[in-house]
Amino acid sequence: MKRKRLRWLEIVLAGLVLTLVGILVNNLAVNLIRTELGLSFKWLWQPAGFALSEHTLPYQPGDSTAWALLVSWLNSLRVIACSIVLATVLGVGAGAARRSLNPLLRQLAGLYVGLIRQIPLLLQLLFWYFVAFLGLPSEPMAPVGTLVSLSNQGIAILGLNLSVEFSAVLVGLSVFTGAAIAEVVRGGLDSVPKGQWEAFRSLGIGETLGMRKVVLPQALPAILPALSSQYLNLAKNSTLAIAVGFADLYAVSDTAITQTGRAIEGFLILLLSFLALNLLINGGMQVLNRIVVRPAQRT
Amino acid sequence: MTIAVRAESITKTFNGSQKALDQVNLSVNHGEVLVVMGPSGSGKSTLIRTFNGLEAIDAGQLEIVGIPLDTDQDERQIRRIRRRVGMVFQQFNLFPHLSILDNITLAPIRVRKINKANAEERAHGLLAQMGIADQALKYPSELSGGQQQRVAIARALAMDPELMLFDEPTSALDPERVKEVLDAMRRLAADGMTMIVVTHELGFAREVADRVLFMDAGRVVELTDSSTFFTQAKEERSRRFLNQMAH
Numbered sequence: 262m263k264r265k266r267l268r269w270l271e272i273v274l275a276g277l278v279l280t281l282v283g284i285l286v287n288n289l290a291v292n293l294i295r296t297e298l299g300l301s302f303k304w305l306w307q308p309a310g311f312a313l314s315e316h317t318l319p320y321q322p323g324d325s326t327a328w329a330l331l332v333s334w335l336n337s338l339r340v341i342a343c344s345i346v347l348a349t350v351l352g353v354g355a356g357a358a359r360r361s362l363n364p365l366l367r368q369l370a371g372l373y374v375g376l377i378r379q380i381p382l383l384l385q386l387l388f389w390y391f392v393a394f395l396g397l398p399s400e401p402m403a404p405v406g407t408l409v410s411l412s413n414q415g416i417a418i419l420g421l422n423l424s425v426e427f428s429a430v431l432v433g434l435s436v437f438t439g440a441a442i443a444e445v446v447r448g449g450l451d452s453v454p455k456g457q458w459e460a461f462r463s464l465g466i467g468e469t470l471g472m473r474k475v476v477l478p479q480a481l482p483a484i485l486p487a488l489s490s491q492y493l494n495l496a497k498n499s500t501l502a503i504a505v506g507f508a509d510l511y512a513v514s515d516t517a518i519t520q521t522g523r524a525i526e527g528f529l530i531l532l533l534s535f536l537a538l539n540l541l542i543n544g545g546m547q548v549l550n551r552i553v554v555r556p557a558q559r560t
Numbered sequence: 561m562t563i564a565v566r567a568e569s570i571t572k573t574f575n576g577s578q579k580a581l582d583q584v585n586l587s588v589n590h591g592e593v594l595v596v597m598g599p600s601g602s603g604k605s606t607l608i609r610t611f612n613g614l615e616a617i618d619a620g621q622l623e624i625v626g627i628p629l630d631t632d633q634d635e636r637q638i639r640r641i642r643r644r645v646g647m648v649f650q651q652f653n654l655f656p657h658l659s660i661l662d663n664i665t666l667a668p669i670r671v672r673k674i675n676k677a678n679a680e681e682r683a684h685g686l687l688a689q690m691g692i693a694d695q696a697l698k699y700p701s702e703l704s705g706g707q708q709q710r711v712a713i714a715r716a717l718a719m720d721p722e723l724m725l726f727d728e729p730t731s732a733l734d735p736e737r738v739k740e741v742l743d744a745m746r747r748l749a750a751d752g753m754t755m756i757v758v759t760h761e762l763g764f765a766r767e768v769a770d771r772v773l774f775m776d777a778g779r780v781v782e783l784t785d786s787s788t789f790f791t792q793a794k795e796e797r798s799r800r801f802l803n804q805m806a807h
Binding site: 463 | 612653671
């Protein structure tokens with residue numbers, strides 16, 4: 262009886278979805294015919310005609326639009342990869358600090374998570390760009406020795422120069438996602454039975470070592486799935502980089518679309534690029550999951 | 561004879577009202593076996609958990625293996641105590657992601673800085689002493705409850721403690737597994753280990769304990785040598801408890 266009703270519901274839902282897809286495809290076809298544009302990707306091989314503020318591979322405005330998109334995709338990839346590393350360090354640190362014995366550390370971490378989660382990411386990016394980085398003096402300051410220096414030209418780490426735009430996106434994404442990861446880590450730590458903490462403490466093992474050797478390995482199976490969804494969020498959120506003028510894939514596609522008028526093709530490329538990127542992240546996390554979870558599951 | 565535990569009118573309050581420990585005085589000598597008994601909620605677990613700093617006291621004075629443990633819970637002081645005091649829990653609390661061998665050698669290698677080969681040799685010796693020499697490379701979930709608890713005892717002993725605390729070590733075990741754990745504890749007592757054991761096992765208390773501490777509602781009702789406790793308990797409350805336990 263119940264199963265039968267569910268079957269009906271499935272048929273109705275499938276019908277609705279098919280109808281919706283049909284309307285969209287029909288709409289698209291009608292519009293393409295009406296504007297006499299047709300689907301075409303030839304524009305990709307024509308000169309882009311615009312400059313990119315930063316590129317890791319050689320690039321000139323005379324290069325093809327496809328090249329411009331690839332270069333910008335690498336820019337996205339670079340800022341996403343760096344942010345994932347930084348956000349993970351921040352998040353694990355803050356998450357562990359929220360379960361620390363030190364009340365000051367606990368409160369600081371709580372304040373960080375509480376504050377950052379209340380403010381829209383777009384505002385945070387604008388803050389890091391306009392207030393934090395552009396507000397720096399033009400003369401480089403070196404707060405941590407000569408390894409890192411800061412100025413309104415960006416960050417220099419060991420001779421590696423990061424642009425202000427890149428720095429703002431990197432710090433903004435990392436600080437924002439780090440707060441979310443801190444919550445994920447805290448939840449994972451809380452899933453480990455209290456007896457495990459008491460057991461390592463009773464053996465004279467200190468908090469840091471106990472966290473590393475006893476609690477975190479057991480928390481990882483609970484942390485990893487939520488962590489990979491935070492990484493996917495970070496990748497998607499990186500499109501907000503357009504707000505501070507960072508030449509990421511979304512910003513450059515936007516320019517290309519405006520110049521060529523090829524919105525449908527442009528968005529198809531965007532969608533596929535992000536799909537590829539997120540499948541990459543997902544695949545990586547699944548491999549990690551398999552490595553980490555197997556030994557820990559012997560409970 | 562030196563003193564392993566000295567407690568002077570220690571008090572502990574949970575949630576601001578209920579007194580888990582109420583002015584408890586106690587002194588335990590090295591080499592002594594003390595069994596702590598009492599109805600559930602009488603504060604016996606809380607009492608021994610204050611001895612290695614798992615619970616902080618609100619008032620009074622504690623001195624464990626010669627180290628003072630104040631109400632302000634100095635972390636360094638507590639860790640000095642914990643290195644010299646072993647604890648065995650009701651739920652074993654083995655590390656499920658580590659092999660039996662790694663469970664036992666983790667603290668000796670990391671805390672006492674003993675080299676790996678020596679720590680493992682000692683671990684094998686302790687496992688043999690516990691009658692589970694062939695389990696070293698297994699994981700906790702592959703062992704029975706009684707075997708897990710004996711691993712937990714071996715893990716605590718690997719730190720060469722001067723004092724061992726047992727918090728209802730057989731309460732989570734199947735009845736047919738209780739004996740193997742109690743036997744291991746009997747051997748430990750016979751070797752002269754200082755032990756404080758919270759348990760409901762009357763037989764163990766009668767045979768092994770030098771003294772019995774009987775608690776109710778956070779207070780010490782009776783503290784006497786075990787033969788006196790089982791034959792001619794002074795307090796009405798103790799006699800009623802023994803009567804109930806016998807049935």
